[in-house]
Amino acid sequence: xxxxACFVIISKNDIPIYEAEVGSAPKKEDLAYQHQFIxxxxxxxxxxxxxxxxAMFLKSxxxxxxxxxxxxxxxxxxxxxxxHDVLFMLLHDSRSEDGIKSFFQEVHELYIKIFLNPLYLPxxxxxxxxxxxxxxxxxxxxx
Amino acid sequence: xxxxxxxxQYANVLDKPLSRGRQEVSLSAFAFLFSELVQFNQxxxxxxxxxxxxxxxxxxxxxxxxxxxLCHREKGNRRETxxxxxxxxxxxxxxxxxxxxxxxxxxxxxxxEDEYMISEKELLVNRFISVPKDMGAFNCGAFxxxxxxxxxxxxxxxxxxxxxxxxxxxxxxxxxxxxxxxxEEVLHREARLG
Numbered sequence: 001x002x003x004x005a006c007f008v009i010i011s012k013n014d015i016p017i018y019e020a021e022v023g024s025a026p027k028k029e030d031l032a033y034q035h036q037f038i039x040x041x042x043x044x045x046x047x048x049x050x051x052x053x054x055a056m057f058l059k060s061x062x063x064x065x066x067x068x069x070x071x072x073x074x075x076x077x078x079x080x081x082x083x084h085d086v087l088f089m090l091l092h093d094s095r096s097e098d099g100i101k102s103f104f105q106e107v108h109e110l111y112i113k114i115f116l117n118p119l120y121l122p123x124x125x126x127x128x129x130x131x132x133x134x135x136x137x138x139x140x141x142x143x
Numbered sequence: 144x145x146x147x148x149x150x151x152q153y154a155n156v157l158d159k160p161l162s163r164g165r166q167e168v169s170l171s172a173f174a175f176l177f178s179e180l181v182q183f184n185q186x187x188x189x190x191x192x193x194x195x196x197x198x199x200x201x202x203x204x205x206x207x208x209x210x211x212x213l214c215h216r217e218k219g220n221r222r223e224t225x226x227x228x229x230x231x232x233x234x235x236x237x238x239x240x241x242x243x244x245x246x247x248x249x250x251x252x253x254x255x256e257d258e259y260m261i262s263e264k265e266l267l268v269n270r271f272i273s274v275p276k277d278m279g280a281f282n283c284g285a286f287x288x289x290x291x292x293x294x295x296x297x298x299x300x301x302x303x304x305x306x307x308x309x310x311x312x313x314x315x316x317x318x319x320x321x322x323x324x325x326x327e328e329v330l331h332r333e334a335r336l337g
Contacts, residue, residue: 051224056221109215115207115208118204118208130155131157
């Protein structure tokens, strides 16, 4: 079954530092813009939600037609106007929560390894092609 | 991908496991590196405040990374949302990983609501450093203050963090105190969360 999925890593001030279309459905140009728009709209909901719980995986925070937004917050998180968070957002139409949670956890590990690099400026775009390959492989495995 | 038998050389750092690895680093190697760091920065600046700020910036980068790594390793992906939670996280977990022991004490300031202090009898970074008299109140603990600041800032608790010497009766070397002063928004949010 073809599935659409759009995965974005967002850092401070809502700047995406990594994005990937990881669904298996054929991609259309205008669909990609719509996905990003939906993800941005979901950001406001995430802010309030992130402070209420200790957990990192916030499950599905928003819906749009038949697409669901799931969010995973890492250790650095949000402060009212000045945003300090790094979050992973996934727009998808699949139903398995566990698969998504495992996907987020594995990507989190990859992200930490990138972050540990002392020459990596936090908040800058992740350009490593190896990282890209691994994320897509994980997406195929879990989604 | 899994190495069998002898250790495998990983092609890319992303493939390396994020496990504990070696817990200990040679103290003399660290002391040497740190002294070089301080000396290098000394040649670059004209005054003490600037030197402290540079050490703090160096520590800030460390703090940001330590927070992410420790949350993943030690706490099984649970974040801290409360003030006391993050403070005790720093006081025990972070200190234990960085210095091999928990900090000596964590106190709440008596004069102001937003001040907290972490004290240490002998800060590891200061152990092999003697400050000449003409540098006044300069404290290399600014590096550790930077680490604490990095952890707090990235966890969503912005604060001003400084390191001070506190002379103790009957002891030759003064105690070091890291003073943490939280920004207002942190206190408002704490009050709101109840």
